[in-house]
Amino acid sequence: MSSLQLDIHRFFEQMVQFSPHGIACLSLNGSLLKVNPAYCSILGYSEDELEKLNIREITFPDDWLPYTDQVQNLLARLASSFTMDIRYLHKNGDIIWTSVQLTFVCDTHNGPPLYGIVHMTDISQLKSIEQKLQESIDRYTPLKMHTHDAVISLDLDGIIVNGNTRAQELLGFYNNEFVGMPFSRFVGKNNVKQILSDSLFDASMEKKIDHIRQINGQIVEVLTTIAPIIMNEMIVGFYIIAKDMTEQKKLMIEKETAENTNKAKSEFLAMMSHEIRTPMNGVIGMTDLLLQTTTLDDEQKEYVEIIHKSGETLLRIINDILDFSKIESGKTEFHEIPFNIRDTISETFHILSTKADEKQLSTTFTVDPNVPHSLVGDSERLKQVLINLVGNAIKFTPFGGISVHVNKRIQEDHIIQLEFIVKDSGIGIPADKRSYIFEPFNQVDHVMTRKYEGTGLGLAISKKLVRLMGGDIWVEPADAPGTTIIFTLCLKEDHNSDEYQANTNEGIAHASLHILIAEDNIINQFVLIKMLEKQGHIIKVAANGEEAVKTALRDRFDIIFMDLQMPIINGFDATAMIRQSLPPERCPMIVAVTANALKEDRESCLAAGMDDYLSKPIKNKSLLDIIETYMKNKHLSAKRSGESK
Numbered sequence: 300m301s302s303l304q305l306d307i308h309r310f311f312e313q314m315v316q317f318s319p320h321g322i323a324c325l326s327l328n329g330s331l332l333k334v335n336p337a338y339c340s341i342l343g344y345s346e347d348e349l350e351k352l353n354i355r356e357i358t359f360p361d362d363w364l365p366y367t368d369q370v371q372n373l374l375a376r377l378a379s380s381f382t383m384d385i386r387y388l389h390k391n392g393d394i395i396w397t398s399v400q401l402t403f404v405c406d407t408h409n410g411p412p413l414y415g416i417v418h419m420t421d422i423s424q425l426k427s428i429e430q431k432l433q434e435s436i437d438r439y440t441p442l443k444m445h446t447h448d449a450v451i452s453l454d455l456d457g458i459i460v461n462g463n464t465r466a467q468e469l470l471g472f473y474n475n476e477f478v479g480m481p482f483s484r485f486v487g488k489n490n491v492k493q494i495l496s497d498s499l500f501d502a503s504m505e506k507k508i509d510h511i512r513q514i515n516g517q518i519v520e521v522l523t524t525i526a527p528i529i530m531n532e533m534i535v536g537f538y539i540i541a542k543d544m545t546e547q548k549k550l551m552i553e554k555e556t557a558e559n560t561n562k563a564k565s566e567f568l569a570m571m572s573h574e575i576r577t578p579m580n581g582v583i584g585m586t587d588l589l590l591q592t593t594t595l596d597d598e599q600k601e602y603v604e605i606i607h608k609s610g611e612t613l614l615r616i617i618n619d620i621l622d623f624s625k626i627e628s629g630k631t632e633f634h635e636i637p638f639n640i641r642d643t644i645s646e647t648f649h650i651l652s653t654k655a656d657e658k659q660l661s662t663t664f665t666v667d668p669n670v671p672h673s674l675v676g677d678s679e680r681l682k683q684v685l686i687n688l689v690g691n692a693i694k695f696t697p698f699g700g701i702s703v704h705v706n707k708r709i710q711e712d713h714i715i716q717l718e719f720i721v722k723d724s725g726i727g728i729p730a731d732k733r734s735y736i737f738e739p740f741n742q743v744d745h746v747m748t749r750k751y752e753g754t755g756l757g758l759a760i761s762k763k764l765v766r767l768m769g770g771d772i773w774v775e776p777a778d779a780p781g782t783t784i785i786f787t788l789c790l791k792e793d794h795n796s797d798e799y800q801a802n803t804n805e806g807i808a809h810a811s812l813h814i815l816i817a818e819d820n821i822i823n824q825f826v827l828i829k830m831l832e833k834q835g836h837i838i839k840v841a842a843n844g845e846e847a848v849k850t851a852l853r854d855r856f857d858i859i860f861m862d863l864q865m866p867i868i869n870g871f872d873a874t875a876m877i878r879q880s881l882p883p884e885r886c887p888m889i890v891a892v893t894a895n896a897l898k899e900d901r902e903s904c905l906a907a908g909m910d911d912y913l914s915k916p917i918k919n920k921s922l923l924d925i926i927e928t929y930m931k932n933k934h935l936s937a938k939r940s941g942e943s944k
Contacts, residue, residue: 321419325401327374329354332414341397341421343390359386359394373403374412384422396426428531449521451539452528457482457491460536469521469543471513482539485511495537498525511541520544575613577820577894580916583610584826587919592833614916633767637793638678640717641666644703647685654693661700662689669707670717675791680764685719687757688784692723699724699781713792716770724781733774737762761786812836812857812926817847817873818892819865823915827860827892830922844868851877856887858929861909863893871907878908888929892917 315322321338323331334349342349342357355363362385369381380402387395398420403412449466453459459477462470470477470485483491486508498504508523521541528536586607589595595603644664648655655662685703692701706718728736737758765772770788777783814836818824828838839854841847845867851859859877863870874889891904894915901912911928913921 321397321417321421323349323417323419325354325415325417327412327414338417338419341395341419342387348390357387359388362386370401373401384426395421396423398422447542449539449541449543451482451541452536453482453495453539454536455492455495455534457495466541469511469513469519469541471515471517477514485513487512495525498537499527499534508539508541520548574894577823577915579610579614580894581822581826583607583614583916583918584823584830586610588826588829588833591919592829610916633677633680635675635677635791637673637675639672640670640674640705640790641672643678643682644685644705647682647689647703650686651689651693654690655701658693658697660693660696660698662702663700664703664705666705667707670705671715671792673793674715675793676768676788680768681788684761684764684786685721687761688721688786691757692721692725692782696723696725696781708787713794714789715792716787716789718785718787720775720783720785722781722783727780728774728782730776733776736774737772812929813839813855815839815841815847815850815854815856815859815887817841817844817859817865817870818862819843820862823862823892827917827922830917830919834922834926836926844870844873847873848876848880851887852880855885858888858890858925860890860892860913863891863904871903874908888932890925 315335318335319337321341322335323338324333326332330353331349334346336346339346339349344352344357358366365383366385369383372378373381380400382398382400385397385399387397389395400418401415403415405412446463447465449462449469451459451462451466451470459480459482461475461478467474467477477485481491483489487510488494488507494504494507505523505525508525509521511519511521513519520543522544523542524538524540526538526540527534528538586603589603590600590607644666648662648664652662689701689703701721701723704720704722706720708716708718710716762772765786765788768788770786772784772786775783775785814831816824816827816831816838818827818840819842824840824842828840831838839850839856841850842865844865847859847861847865848868861870861874865873868876870891870893874891877889878886888910889908890911890913891901891909892913892915893904904912911925913925
């Protein structure tokens, strides 16, 4: 052998020896005749160990059959070589993925094969990456297919790679014909590639893709999210996630329309309340004065009582409509203060006693001894429910009586659920009518609306109030005559009941007060003057806000009844000017007088610096309560002053 041949032979030996790829010489029966170091390293065996093994012993069982099929094709001269991915068993038991190329060496060109040359590359890491990628695809493919949003994959140049079914619908296709099309075709922007790259650093770029132009030219408004597609820590494209905003925008418009309608309704009701209550103040106030301060013969008294009763009925209807409107709009708030449950029921019967006495009906109530005397909740709302239910019972009971019984049902922690049973001996409710008597504007019979008066809102309001207080209300089926309505609600224990039960009312001497009436309506002036003069007070009148401010700064007054809607200066501004100009010790009690009866009106008055609030029409009792409050505060102030000395 020449020197050149020796050098070439040595070169090939070294190339096999130091190759990073596994190289082996394989006999026709599968025995390993010779292996290089890389082959040993890949499989974890020494050269001696491998040369004692057959290739079948280290091949993963599931891959042996596909491998032998390829070898048979090669032996049959159907191919000159083959390459395939095949798994081997490492010496430590691990499974190694490899890419193997097998070529047979023949003695002559057409002679039989003598042995095989194997080239092996370890692809375990690549297979692991492929498996993770496939798992990722398997994980997100159902999400892409079933999401309600369009998911479109783009390459780095903004060309569509694929899209889900929702993307087909959004772009206006029946299949994936959009694949390969530039996404700019559908968004009407030539700088899509720039938008995509900028979105990596600026999330606001998503807002630039705010509509999709379908293949038929129709525009669809969308909300877009742009997310990068990352493979092997490299960004290879972008996801466009587009939400069709057509339905959402429609719902937003409907919601805004409903809110505007509700606001307009509330404003209309507030305005109508003011407009109706102002003349009603004159009607009810004057009939009050006629009945209490003048001598009338029987016929005159009957006429005045009819006027008074009609006014009260109209006012009750107005109150029901306003109350229902507030509850519907979610503006009803509940106050949690201690109250005596027995006193609340007693007050309910006292308020309705006149109507019950007129019909000679008996009224009784019992409270289970297990029910605490003092509980925490909104007694006024509870009283409103009881007045509605007991009032209805009186209305529809021609003879017999009405009873209320209260039980303690359950107690959890400090919350007590009470059960109220309101029973009457009246005309009853047919079984087929019980399911909707708590619906607004429904009564057992439309004839009753005319016969018994009312709006049909009392039970609907009661149901909503009871639900808001954590309870329920229903008609109890009964074979006996009459109606039994049961409702539940939740109240809290009063931990300061002893303090609450203490009697803090001290004897307070009443005296003549100096009172300013700030009112531009002559009839309302007259009603207030007469009511207050009958109580023995000294009265002055201001016909507008400017005159009220001047009079209040010039003379001393104990109380100012301030109408809110007056010419020149309104009641809010007049109150602010008086508060700013007078020292606290000289400032009178200022009471807002308004025809508005919404809760927010009261809050606005108190926030503007007024001490109390009266809603028209004004009654003697309301005025007496204000005077009583003033006298109590004055008495307490004097007492504290004396103690400090």
